[in-house]
Amino acid sequence: MAxxxxxxxxxxxxxxxxxxxxxxxLALTFxxxxxxxxxxxxxxxxxxxxxxxxxxxxxxEENNCIGCHTLLGEGAYxxxxxxxxxQRYGNSTDAIKAFIASRPAEGIPGRRSMPQFNFSDEELxxxxxxxxxxxxxxTANWPPNIQG
Amino acid sequence: MQYKSQAVAKPYFIAAIALFVAQVxxxxxxxxQYVVGDFLFPEIPFNVARMVHTNALIVWLLMAFMGASYxxxxxxxxxxxxxxGLATLMFWVFLVAAALTVAGYLLLSYSTLADVxxxxxxxxxxxxxxxxxxxxxxxxxxxxxxxxxxxxxxxLRGRKTVINLVLLMGLTGLAVFFLxxxxxxxxxxxxxxxxxxxxxxxxxGVWELILGAILAFVLVKTTGVDREVxxxxxxxxxxxxxxxxxxxxxxxxxxxxxxxxxQWWGSIFSAMEPIPFFMMTVFAFNIVNKRRRxxxxxxxxxxxxxxxxxxxxGAGVWGFLHTLSPVNYYTHGSQITAAHGHMAFYGAYVMIxxxxxxxxxxxxxxxxxxxxxxxxxxxxxxxWLMTIAMVFITLFLTGAGILQAYLQRMGENPQPFMVxxxxxxxxxxxxxxxxxxxxxxxxxxxxxxxxxxNDPEAATES
Numbered sequence: 001m002a003x004x005x006x007x008x009x010x011x012x013x014x015x016x017x018x019x020x021x022x023x024x025x026l027a028l029t030f031x032x033x034x035x036x037x038x039x040x041x042x043x044x045x046x047x048x049x050x051x052x053x054x055x056x057x058x059x060x061e062e063n064n065c066i067g068c069h070t071l072l073g074e075g076a077y078x079x080x081x082x083x084x085x086x087q088r089y090g091n092s093t094d095a096i097k098a099f100i101a102s103r104p105a106e107g108i109p110g111r112r113s114m115p116q117f118n119f120s121d122e123e124l125x126x127x128x129x130x131x132x133x134x135x136x137x138x139t140a141n142w143p144p145n146i147q148g
Numbered sequence: 149m150q151y152k153s154q155a156v157a158k159p160y161f162i163a164a165i166a167l168f169v170a171q172v173x174x175x176x177x178x179x180x181q182y183v184v185g186d187f188l189f190p191e192i193p194f195n196v197a198r199m200v201h202t203n204a205l206i207v208w209l210l211m212a213f214m215g216a217s218y219x220x221x222x223x224x225x226x227x228x229x230x231x232x233g234l235a236t237l238m239f240w241v242f243l244v245a246a247a248l249t250v251a252g253y254l255l256l257s258y259s260t261l262a263d264v265x266x267x268x269x270x271x272x273x274x275x276x277x278x279x280x281x282x283x284x285x286x287x288x289x290x291x292x293x294x295x296x297x298x299x300x301x302x303x304l305r306g307r308k309t310v311i312n313l314v315l316l317m318g319l320t321g322l323a324v325f326f327l328x329x330x331x332x333x334x335x336x337x338x339x340x341x342x343x344x345x346x347x348x349x350x351x352x353g354v355w356e357l358i359l360g361a362i363l364a365f366v367l368v369k370t371t372g373v374d375r376e377v378x379x380x381x382x383x384x385x386x387x388x389x390x391x392x393x394x395x396x397x398x399x400x401x402x403x404x405x406x407x408x409x410x411q412w413w414g415s416i417f418s419a420m421e422p423i424p425f426f427m428m429t430v431f432a433f434n435i436v437n438k439r440r441r442x443x444x445x446x447x448x449x450x451x452x453x454x455x456x457x458x459x460x461x462g463a464g465v466w467g468f469l470h471t472l473s474p475v476n477y478y479t480h481g482s483q484i485t486a487a488h489g490h491m492a493f494y495g496a497y498v499m500i501x502x503x504x505x506x507x508x509x510x511x512x513x514x515x516x517x518x519x520x521x522x523x524x525x526x527x528x529x530x531x532w533l534m535t536i537a538m539v540f541i542t543l544f545l546t547g548a549g550i551l552q553a554y555l556q557r558m559g560e561n562p563q564p565f566m567v568x569x570x571x572x573x574x575x576x577x578x579x580x581x582x583x584x585x586x587x588x589x590x591x592x593x594x595x596x597x598x599x600x601x602n603d604p605e606a607a608t609e610s
Contacts, residue, residue, distance in 0.1 A: 005380075007376060007379055007380040007383065010380045010383035010384045010387065011383050013383070013384070014386055014387035017387050017390065017391040018390040018394070021390065021391050021394045021395055022390075022394055024395060025394045028395075028398075028410075028413065029341075032341070032401075032406050035406075035407045036337055036338070036405065036406070036407075039405050039406075039407070040336075040337035040338070040405045042335055045334055045335060053334075054334045057334060057336065058268070058271055060274065061262075061271060061273055061274025061275065061332075062259045062262040062263075062274055063259050064273075065195075065274070066274060066275060066276045067195025067196070067199055067276075067279070068195045068198075070481040071336075072336075072340065072403060072404045072405070072481075073403055073404075073480040073481030074340065074404070075276050075481070076194070076198055076276070077481065077482065077483060078182070078194045078195075078198075079565070080564070080566070081481060081565065106189075106190065107185075107186045107189040107190055110185060110186055111185040111186060112181070112186075112569075113189065116190075117259075133336075134336055137337060137405040138405060139404065139405055140402060140408050140411070142402070142403035142477060142480065143403075143480075143557065144477060144478060144557045144558070144562075145562045147556050147563065147564055148556075
């Protein structure tokens with residue numbers, strides 16, 4: 001005879017289902033952590049430029065770049081994707097530095113413009129190296145093309 | 149109001165509405181900057197307006213969750229709140245911290261704010277939605293712990309209802325997963341992977357428990373339907389929420405460096421995420437149809453049903469639209485994401501909070517059950533104005549997003565980001581107009597608290 005679907009049954013499905021799928025999520029996360037070293041370009045972080053890249057990430061964060069741009073598709077949608085900007089700028093960190101350094105302080109009339117942050121050359125290098133590091137993460141071929 | 153300590157909810161609700169106004173005003177600024185790029189530049193650059201827009205949203209939703217908890221937990225537990233004094237103290241701590249943080253965003257450059265708050269000691273700033281200075285984040289943890297203690301002690305010494313337990317689980321999850329905001333490794337992939345443990349496991353996980361509990365409470369109170377029935381539904385809905393939503397986190401792991409099997413896990417499980425929202429819609433209408441009384445507070449019923457429908461559309465349908473990995477490949481980080489974000493947050497979390505405010509505020513202001521008729525009519529107008537405006541905001545952003553994905557990522561000659569943005573500016577103008585309608589709706593909503601206040605209270609019709 002079929003059991004009636006009671007509140008207790010519903011409660012047990014909730015606790016059992018949540019526990020099972022959370023444990024499955026943890027297991028998948030554990031497996032992911034094992035695979036990331038082959039994908040996340042961590043070699044760059046432990047390499048010679050590691051401290052520069054780390055500094056670049058801090059500058060990226062402390063100027064809220066994510067408030068306008070996306071990075072690997074996450075962030076704001078007001079300004080271009082930067083996960084592949086290194087390739088878009090011809091595999092050149094100098095081109096990235098030159099663009100950031102040349103933004104007009106008062107903006108461009110009627111148009112969106114990136115603020116002038118008055119970065120030192122060392123800071124510009126750090127940001128550009130950070131973006132180069134990001135561009136070499138294995139993102140399953142995203143974005144679809146160079147335009148981001 | 150059955151317990152006098154429920155009154156501590158009132159300032160939480162008022163502050164929440166004030167922050168809602170700030171959120172919408174800064175949203176309009178951003179919307180205009182999309183088409184008039186130099187608007188308020190460089191005084192309020194886009195990223196600052198966006199921080200205020202999103203952070204005000206998060207804080208006001210948290211404030212309203214807290215107000216809702218302080219209101220409903222004593223009534224469910226059938227006892228006074230453990231410490232009303234602590235609740236009031238924490239209100240002021242939270243409000244001052246939020247005000248100082250917003251002032252910091254607006255008055256200082258973000259890098260200066262990072263310096264004066266010593267971000268370098270424990271860098272947590274500059275990540276989407278977690279832009280708050282580290283010290284603010286620590287403040288949020290302290291407020292959350294004091295809040296949980298207060299709510300937990302109240303539940304512990306009173307009647308233990310399913311609504312209270314589900315709410316407490318949701319709130320505990322909220323506090324626990326927020327701790328990942330303090331984990332910010334140099335490795336960007338790890339950073340992003342665990343950033344989602346705050347963001348996704350909040351809004352597509354534990355927050356839905358809070359949403360379900362508040363909705364169930366309001367339906368118990370307004371329909372008089374047997375609690376057993378409502379509680380069973382609540383368990384089924386939150387079971388489906390977490391069964392689908394936890395692994396559903398995988399839909400954020402497609403393109404950030406995680407293994408490619410997440411495209412399967414994420415697509416399959418997040419494709420099922422609309423199910424609990426659909427069940428919630430069926431549940432709400434079912435319960436209202438079975439009602440044993442006609443509660444005189446019509447707007448509260450309207451908001452409750454509206455929540456169920458709009459959460460299903462915004463979170464369920466618009467989420468499904470771009471959650472399958474082959475689709476998401478083209479739509480990831482486009483205006484489609486923005487469209488979904490707007491309707492999902494409005495439908496699920498804005499509306500559930502207005503539901504409980506709509507139900508509780510007349511009682512907190514000393515009425516027997518409901519506002520006078522005139523006030524109710526204004527409030528129902530605000531419901532339609534804001535809800536329809538949000539539908540159009542979502543549709544216009546969806547139009548913009550489809551064109552963006554096609555022109556920039558799918559067509560024969562993919563065009564640069566800014567070139568595409570100019571081509572789709574018509575949709576941004578229309579979105580901004582819909583945003584103005586939304587603001588008008590919000591003004592009407594606030595006015596509803598003041599109109600007809602000397603009229604007699606609306607009575608039950610039947």
